[in-house]
Amino acid sequence: MRFQETASLAKRVREQLGERFVVAARPEHPYLLAPPDLMIGGEGLLTAVFSPNSAENRAPKLLRTRLVAARLALPEHARCALLGTEEFIYRAGEFLSLDDFEIVLSIDDPRGLADKAANESIRMQRLEELGRQRKVNSERAGRALFLSGVAERFDRLTDEKHNDASWAQEIEFVLFRITTRETPGGTEIKEPGPLRVNRWLYPFHRGEQILMSARTDNRSRGLFLAVQTIFFNEYSLDMGVPYARRGALPIVFPDQKHQAKQSHGTFMRAASLAGLIIGPAGAPRQVEKFIALEEAVRTRQLRKDDLADWYRAH
Secondary structure, three states, X not given: OOHHHHHHHHHHHHHHHHHHOEEEEOOOEOOEOOOOOEEEEEOOEEEEEEOOOHHHHHOHHHHHHHHHHHHHHOOOOOEEEEEEOHHHHHHHHHHOOHHHOOEEEEOOOHHHHHHHHOOOOOOOOOHHHHHHHHHHHHHHHHHHHHHHHHHHHHHOOOOOOOOOHHHHHHHHHHHXXXXXXXXXXXXXXXXXXXXXXXXXXXXXXXOOEEEEEEOOOOOOHHXXXXXXXXXXXXEEEEOOEEEEOOOOOOEEEEOOOOOOOOOHHHHHHHHHHOOOEEOOOOOHXXXXXXXXXXXXXXXXXXXXXXXXXXHXXX
């Protein structure tokens, strides 16, 4: 849904609900790069509304990435609503479980959306299990954010100077060499959905761990796609509850320092929510060292000073 259409829908719903509720179109959230299209809150109720964008309309399963992130970032009691054309809802049923949403409505029924948003009887049915999985994910997120912070510290220490596309190619070569050496039979991932080789993102498998090289621009499309990739491939949904795959945290290595309008902190938080570590940027010679660091501290309690000493010593 285009922003103008979203804003118009928000206005109609706001008029129908009155002053008891607040309706926000595409609200910003510190952990979400792609937030719900609408948030409706009031009287102790909170509803996140998802309407497919152009990419999601072509491939409905992509909507799952936004839904997973929202379930992990928004308050547990938030109800999730799917709002689409009847044709989209019919197609989405083949790729998504509509049971992952508390509300499924036709976009031609805005009155129905207002009524559902004000309905106290609609609840997230697996609230206790959602709380458990969010706790598990918060531990992954904390570790990912910590290690991304460590990588950022050593970005500043590297003496490597950026050289346009050459750094991206060198990082890809290093990852290919590492994963080929450790994973017999090839490593490059070729899957449908966001996880595919393109000019922004090159993913590789190292056993069960995903390692990625991301090319950046002023929109940080490579990092954005990396976050989508992990939510899409590393999480499953069951009745609205997201489950992360067990195993080593994925790492993405950008080819240069962050330069998007959105703050680097926003990308770090959004990546951490997916359990994704942002490794040293524009530093091919740091890649193997950082992977070894992540592996060395995988089961240890993390202390930044100890990690810094270890990193310098290796």
